[in-house]
Amino acid sequence: MSAxxxxxxxxxQMSELPMPVWHPCGDTGxxxxxxxxxxxxxxxxxxxEDKSVLTLLARQLATKIHHKRQSGAIHGITDIVxxxxxxxxxxxxxxxxxxxxxxxxxxxxxxxxxxxxxxxKLWHLPVCYxxxxxxxxxxxxxxxxxxxxxxxxxHQSVIHEVAIMGFLPGLGYMTGLPAPLHLPRRSNxxxxxxxxxxxxAMDQTVIYPLDSPGGWNLIGRMPYLLFDPDHxxxxxxxAGDKVKFSAISSEDFQQYYHESTSGRRPSYEIIGEAE
Amino acid sequence: MADHITIITAxxxxxxxxxxxxxxxxxxxxxxxxxxxxxxxxxxxLVGNPLDxxxxxxxxxxxxxxxxxxxxIALTGTVNDKLxxxxxxxxxxxxxxxxxxxxxxxxxxxxxxxxDTNCAFIAIGGKFDIGAPFGSHSTxxxxxxxxxxxxxxxxxxxxxxxxxxxxxxxxxxxxxIFARKYQFQIVLxxxxxxxxxxxxxxxxxxxxxxxxxxxRMGIRLAGPVISHRxxxxxxxxxxxxxxxxxxxDGQPIIMMNDHQTTGGYTKIASIISADLPAFSRLSSxxxxxxxxTTQEQAEQIARAHQAKIDRIISxxxxx
Numbered sequence: 038m039s040a041x042x043x044x045x046x047x048x049x050q051m052s053e054l055p056m057p058v059w060h061p062c063g064d065t066g067x068x069x070x071x072x073x074x075x076x077x078x079x080x081x082x083x084x085x086e087d088k089s090v091l092t093l094l095a096r097q098l099a100t101k102i103h104h105k106r107q108s109g110a111i112h113g114i115t116d117i118v119x120x121x122x123x124x125x126x127x128x129x130x131x132x133x134x135x136x137x138x139x140x141x142x143x144x145x146x147x148x149x150x151x152x153x154x155x156x157x158k159l160w161h162l163p164v165c166y167x168x169x170x171x172x173x174x175x176x177x178x179x180x181x182x183x184x185x186x187x188x189x190x191x192h193q194s195v196i197h198e199v200a201i202m203g204f205l206p207g208l209g210y211m212t213g214l215p216a217p218l219h220l221p222r223r224s225n226x227x228x229x230x231x232x233x234x235x236x237x238a239m240d241q242t243v244i245y246p247l248d249s250p251g252g253w254n255l256i257g258r259m260p261y262l263l264f265d266p267d268h269x270x271x272x273x274x275x276a277g278d279k280v281k282f283s284a285i286s287s288e289d290f291q292q293y294y295h296e297s298t299s300g301r302r303p304s305y306e307i308i309g310e311a312e
Numbered sequence: 313m314a315d316h317i318t319i320i321t322a323x324x325x326x327x328x329x330x331x332x333x334x335x336x337x338x339x340x341x342x343x344x345x346x347x348x349x350x351x352x353x354x355x356x357x358l359v360g361n362p363l364d365x366x367x368x369x370x371x372x373x374x375x376x377x378x379x380x381x382x383x384x385i386a387l388t389g390t391v392n393d394k395l396x397x398x399x400x401x402x403x404x405x406x407x408x409x410x411x412x413x414x415x416x417x418x419x420x421x422x423x424x425x426x427x428d429t430n431c432a433f434i435a436i437g438g439k440f441d442i443g444a445p446f447g448s449h450s451t452x453x454x455x456x457x458x459x460x461x462x463x464x465x466x467x468x469x470x471x472x473x474x475x476x477x478x479x480x481x482x483x484x485x486x487x488x489i490f491a492r493k494y495q496f497q498i499v500l501x502x503x504x505x506x507x508x509x510x511x512x513x514x515x516x517x518x519x520x521x522x523x524x525x526x527x528r529m530g531i532r533l534a535g536p537v538i539s540h541r542x543x544x545x546x547x548x549x550x551x552x553x554x555x556x557x558x559x560x561d562g563q564p565i566i567m568m569n570d571h572q573t574t575g576g577y578t579k580i581a582s583i584i585s586a587d588l589p590a591f592s593r594l595s596s597x598x599x600x601x602x603x604x605t606t607q608e609q610a611e612q613i614a615r616a617h618q619a620k621i622d623r624i625i626s627x628x629x630x631x
Contacts, residue, residue: 060502063582064610066552068502088547099338118337118550120574125550127334130585130614135607201548202340203574206455209340210548246340247456266445266457272339 057146059139062125065115067135069124069146071095089212091122092200096277097155098124101145111141119276121201158305159196159279162244164235165290166192166257173223173254177237183217188256189284191215197242197280207246207264207272211280214240226252233258233294235282242280260285260293261303273302315380315473317436320420322465323374327528328440328458329433331364333448337573343553344450344458347528347569347592348433350489350621351389355435357625358386358412360480366449368434368465375434375465376422379415383473384437384480386412389593391487392428397421410487411631412437414479428492429593430526437480441472452570454529482631485624494598496587497605497613498556503546503578507558511538515580516604520564524596528570530557531591533600537562540578548576554583554591566591584610586617 060068071091099119106114113133118125128138166189168174178185192214199209214237222238227250230236234245236253243253246263259282265271285293293301319326331352332345346352346369353363361367368375373393387395387409395407400418407413409432415421426432440449442460451459460469504512518535525532544560551557551574555567559577566583583591584605594600605613 061499061582061607062502062552062579063499063554063584064607064614065554065585066502066550066582068549070502091547115334116337116343118573120549121547123547123549125552127337127550127552130611131618134611201574202338203548204340204572206336206339206341206457249454264455264457266443266462271445272341276338 059135061135064130064135065127067126067128067138069095069098069126071122071124088122089198089200092119093277095119095122095124098146100155102126102142105142105145111138113138119201155277156307156309157277157279158275159281159308160274160303160305162259162261162280162282162303163285163289163293164192164257164259164282165285165287167287170258170287170290171256174256177220177254177256181217181220188218191218192237192242192256193282193284197282199274199276199278199280200241201276202274204243205246205249205264207274208243209274209276209278211242212240214242216240220254222252223254226250230255231258232262233260235259257284258290260290261297261301265300268300278305279308314441315438315475317380317383317471317473318378319465319467319469319471320376320378321374321422322467322469323370323372323423325371326375326465327369327451327453328366328442328460328465328471329369329450330366330448332450332569333446333458336446337550340573341446342452342455342570342573344448344452344455344528344569346433346450347431348389348589350589351433352435353621354410354485354489354624355386355388355433357628358388358410358483358485359384359435359437360412360476361435361437361439365435366440367436369431370423370426370434371431373423373425373432376420378418378420380417380473381475382414382416382479383475384412384414384482385421386410386435387423387432388435388487389432389490389589390426390429391490391492393423393426393432395421395423395434408487409490410485412480412482412484414482429490430595431592436473438473438475441474452528454570484629484631486627489620489624490593492593493587493590494594494600496591496600496602497584497610498581498602499584499607499610500581500604501579502549504580506540506542506544506546506578507538507580508541511540512580514538515558515564516602519599519601522594522596522598522600526596528568530565530567530571533564533566535563538564538580544577546576546578548574551575551579552582554585554588555579556581556583568592584613586610586613 116127230251456462
């Protein structure tokens, strides 16, 4: 099952990465910079072909620190937030200092150990790409000179990956959009984007978990609730997850949406497990 | 009907807030919670609650409510603003900040428009019997969760309240900790390298004005344009409360409690945690300056600030 799914192999590039650097975020945060923030490193960073290596590394370190925290080996960490090329550790200065945190985390920053390929969830997400659900499809079809049917096909043709989460609860920034579909955000953002809207911009796809202002180009809608505060697990999408989209009709959309409001969630499979 | 609080006039921006929901930012969930942590904790202490219990965060004022039975209340986060309590027979009692007081059915408790703060806290003895997504009652309007249906308070809202079996005694605290200030200490970073030295000097040495673009997500400042070495875009990273973001227009935005959890703009510095409560009390058009310090000193200041809160609590006077 895992044979057809491309999985990153970060270990090959580890030796080329700069040493991580700590940066202060007031007295409640420490940012571990994996290479993206010092101008002197800029060229070096650009030399890394695939920036997702850093994103994956940030995620793996976050998991290691999370385990260390859960085991009770370290106190005072209040949150761990992976970025695209960094890791932010929120801490309580009444419990631990930045200097103590750095010492405590030093042993697990040994990047050479980070060659584990973690299993990931592959979500199968239905999307209704019909015109009523895709207000920008005609526009971007004209803009990109690609027929709408082909845009829809291209969007379904690849496996997308949730690089990081942010902006709204349950919103994942998914990379992997095929190059012919890369375009900027709308110059005139909408004041209201409907929950479930699937937007593309740059090399990414997002799905809006809530009605919200937004500037992404809307090409469809996904019926499952990404954020349900009444559910025992309000958010199911997570950084590192993979996503495959498949087209559905508006009738199916309505049915899935209805089921979603009573707690149903999309299906997934686990990929990339050790053989 | 079970015990409850009825909102008579919600005012422009009243919401239910507690200690927030830290720990879920990796899923895009904002930390939220009362912007003025000092007011939250001291207010809850005055009414006999756990320190991070939910109460009302009231911006600008214009708020009034009634209660269904005996409840201890206290106003915090201001030195000079007051609550007005109008009894069932029309008698009026003025209640200053930092004093707990027991109100009952038939009383109407109201604030005027605040003169001394932008944002105050009203602590309520007891526990709101409402949902707690990610362990917090805090309203996050942009994330549409917490409070009542994820919304700011509005006229006529009923908030179910579980009253303690015994109403807390009343107390008074010294309120000088809520005094206004206009100088805020900052720690440079995480992206100070994105700015040339003269831009950092200009940022640190200039006077900044709070604009009217203020919300629980962020507060925009106006002043000289702080230019970037190259541009304002970074690979998106996590954000702390108090972070000072400089987007492409060179005008700072202070990230407040409902800030987005990750973002792609440079952050030149962060306001230290001990100064954030005072910052949240500033009205638009206030003029402020920044004083740089180190992360290590800021941690010491955080501990000294906590010691100050502890001292206020230990010196609390029973009425």
